Amino acid sequence: MKITCIIALLGFHMLSAQIGVNTNTPDPSAILDIESTDKGMLPPRMSQSQIAVIVNPAKGLTVFNTDLDCLSVNYGTPVIPEWICLERK
Template sequence: MKNQTKRYKRTGFAVAHAMSVTVLLLGMMLTSSALNAQTAVGGEDPDASAILDIQSTDAGVLFPRMTATQRDAIANPALSLMLFNTTSGCLEINLGSTDTPAWSAIACLEEQESVVTDETPAESGQ
């Protein structure tokens, strides 16, 4: 019985040691990625002033699309949160606080009809 107890103690030490090394390595990996937090999507060498640099010559950025009711249901929307409001047909930004959002239109479609469908103007005959 004494040998069995020693074996368990040694095994427990080995497991604890392996876990410590794993946590240490994981911490080092996370720290190194946090030091270089800039990310380029679709290219290389992100701009030094940007945390996210999206690079493309043939595509754009698509913001989340939702109704005004869905937008108003967002809990504590961050300052500068952006979305496309399908009810108004406007790209909007929150210029208020998280407690009291103030949605401001940046740009709006001229015709609201094109907002209702997923068709592009070419597909809808406009």
């Protein structure tokens, strides 16, 4: 029983967390690697009021703000979020 537990723990430690979409070799520095030549990535689309009620949004969390028509990123902290719209150039 002890050996089974040790083997299981070692096995979980060796698992990889990368996810590849349309690729067999996801980049090791990315948790998600999407490859496409004819489609884009669509982030979650939310209104300002929906964004405001996200509980403890991670720094860097990204959504498309449908009210301001922009990609919004939380540059603040989970406790004090600061949603910034990325500018168009």
